[in-house]
Amino acid sequence: LAKTTQPISMDSYEGQEVNITCSHNNIATNDYITWYQQFPSQGPRFIIQGYKTKVTNEVASLFIPADRKSSTLSLPRVSLSDTAVYYCLVGDERDDKIIFGKGTRLHILP
Amino acid sequence: DAGITQSPRHKVTETGTPVTLRCHQTENHRYMYWYRQDPGHGLRLIHYSYGVKDTDKGEVSDGYSVSRSKTEDFLLTLESATSSQTSVYFCASGQSNTEAFFGQGTRLTVV
Numbered sequence: 001l002a003k004t005t006q007p008i009s010m011d012s013y014e015g016q017e018v019n020i021t022c023s024h025n026n027i028a029t030n031d032y033i034t035w036y037q038q039f040p041s042q043g044p045r046f047i048i049q050g051y052k053t054k055v056t057n058e059v060a061s062l063f064i065p066a067d068r069k070s071s072t073l074s075l076p077r078v079s080l081s082d083t084a085v086y087y088c089l090v091g092d093e094r095d096d097k098i099i100f101g102k103g104t105r106l107h108i109l110p
Numbered sequence: 111d112a113g114i115t116q117s118p119r120h121k122v123t124e125t126g127t128p129v130t131l132r133c134h135q136t137e138n139h140r141y142m143y144w145y146r147q148d149p150g151h152g153l154r155l156i157h158y159s160y161g162v163k164d165t166d167k168g169e170v171s172d173g174y175s176v177s178r179s180k181t182e183d184f185l186l187t188l189e190s191a192t193s194s195q196t197s198v199y200f201c202a203s204g205q206s207n208t209e210a211f212f213g214q215g216t217r218l219t220v221v
Contacts, residue, residue, distance in 0.1 A: 032208055034208060034209070042212075042214065042215070043200045043213055043214060043215055044210075044212050045212070046209045046210070046211070049208060085152075087153075091207065092208075093206050093207060093208055095207055096141070096158060096166065096207060097155060097168065097207065098155070098202070098204075098207050098210050099155055099169065100152055100153035100154075100155075101152060102150075102151070102152035103152055
């Protein structure tokens with residue numbers, strides 16, 4: 001499983017766009033990049049997944065450059081309720097395990 | 111959201127006693143996982159299962175055992191609870207390992 005590195009914490013303000021970058025230099029050809037969100041006192045929740053270029057859904061966008069050695073989760077116009085821990089994971093369907101790192105603690109300020 | 115429930119939600123137990131936590135899913139998912147979460151450590155995988163009676167160790171499996179006799183149930187047992195096992199335990203399930211659905215967690219305190 002490829003190791004991921006992401007900032008420990010970030011602060012931003014309501015209404016701003018927030019970008020969280022994850023490094024995964026050892027990503028393998030078949031690996032997908034997946035992001036989870038965890039609110040306090042809750043289990044993590046899947047928010048987006050991608051393989052290359054750009055993926056967008058109702059919650060976020062995921063940008064993956066051509067070399068796939070990093071990825072950026074983009075949250076548009078954040079609100080206080082986006083305060084959470086965001087985890088970046090890398091793996092493929094042949095891995096049985098799902099391993100989480102320590103994530104990025106995002107704190108949105110009014 | 112996937113139907114995944116954990117029981118109990120809260121438990122206080124004494125050191126040296128056995129404890130079993132239950133995870134139940136109604137989605138017929140193949141994979142199931144047990145994690146613990148502690149301040150400063152994030153989520154750490156304890157054990158996982160890739161099918162009925164098929165289980166394997168995760169990152170922090172010492173002191174824990176699991177069983178999966180049915181697709182829908184994954185049990186985590188602490189044979190002899192210690193204070194270091196005080197934690198929040200999360201169960202998850204998924205049809206593939208690229209997306210997991212989590213339960214609400216069990217807060218276990220060992221005194």
